Amino acid sequence: EAGVTQFPSHSVIEKGQTVTLRCDPISGHDNLYWYRRVMGKEIKFLLHFVKESKQDESGMPNNRFLAERTGGTYSTLKVQPAELEDSGVYFCASSQPFTGRKQETQYFGPGTRLLVL
Amino acid sequence: QKEVEQNSGPLSVPEGAIASLNCTYSDRVSQSFFWYRQYSGKSPELIMSIYSNGDKEDGRFTAQLNKASQYVSLLIRDSQPSDSATYLCAVRGADDTGRRALTFGSGTRLQVQP
Numbered sequence: 001e002a003g004v005t006q007f008p009s010h011s012v013i014e015k016g017q018t019v020t021l022r023c024d025p026i027s028g029h030d031n032l033y034w035y036r037r038v039m040g041k042e043i044k045f046l047l048h049f050v051k052e053s054k055q056d057e058s059g060m061p062n063n064r065f066l067a068e069r070t071g072g073t074y075s076t077l078k079v080q081p082a083e084l085e086d087s088g089v090y091f092c093a094s095s096q097p098f099t100g101r102k103q104e105t106q107y108f109g110p111g112t113r114l115l116v117l
Numbered sequence: 118q119k120e121v122e123q124n125s126g127p128l129s130v131p132e133g134a135i136a137s138l139n140c141t142y143s144d145r146v147s148q149s150f151f152w153y154r155q156y157s158g159k160s161p162e163l164i165m166s167i168y169s170n171g172d173k174e175d176g177r178f179t180a181q182l183n184k185a186s187q188y189v190s191l192l193i194r195d196s197q198p199s200d201s202a203t204y205l206c207a208v209r210g211a212d213d214t215g216r217r218a219l220t221f222g223s224g225t226r227l228q229v230q231p
Binding site: 003004031033035041042043044045048055056058059091095104105106107108109110111 | 119121149153158159160161162163166205215216217218219220221222223224
């Protein structure tokens with residue numbers, strides 16, 4: 001079974017440009033999460049999709065970030081315009097539909113390393 | 118105060134020893150606790166989850182939870198050089214909030230010396 005995949009693995013852009021990150025969850029996983037880790041800090045939650053619906057977007061830092069999950073499969077996270085403080089590693093995670101709340105396991109992708117210059 | 122606190126390390130132990138990793142959390146109503154292992158440049162990988170007070174063992178790994186003290190730990194017995202990685206403690210809040218997000222600590226770097 002293929003794991004969570006993310007594209008690109010690395011991205012270097014200039015301040016003010018736009019970048020789109022993609023996440024392909026494990027097949028059959030309704031839940032998709034975006035997290036990010038900025039330099040020297042802990043991994044922080046951004047948002048949670050259940051299928052194509054945004055369940056929780058409380059972690060999105062501002063309106064320069066737009067996440068979509070059309071059709072409930074892969075997801076994209078667009079940053080427009082990018083700022084220096086957006087640099088970090090963006091992780092995607094997915095999990096199966098809930099059958100018992102406590103038993104959810106979130107499987108993480110390898111991350112996209114974003115550097116804004 | 119951070120929501121989930123871990124000593125950043127590095128924690129250095131000799132091969133074959135027991136490595137003890139600790140984590141404290143601030144939200145008293147947290148119900149689910151996880152330990153992820155992350156090798157440099159790789160994705161976090163779940164190695165243990167624990168939901169009830171006490172110990173949970175899986176092979177060389179034992180997770181310990183004390184909700185009264187808001188403390189969770191991970192013991193690695195017979196440590197191997199391949200265990201050298203960053204260990205992330207993650208916590209999820211009360212189930213009735215409907216919130217599924219994990220809150221992470223900053224991680225403890227473990228070095229197992231051959």
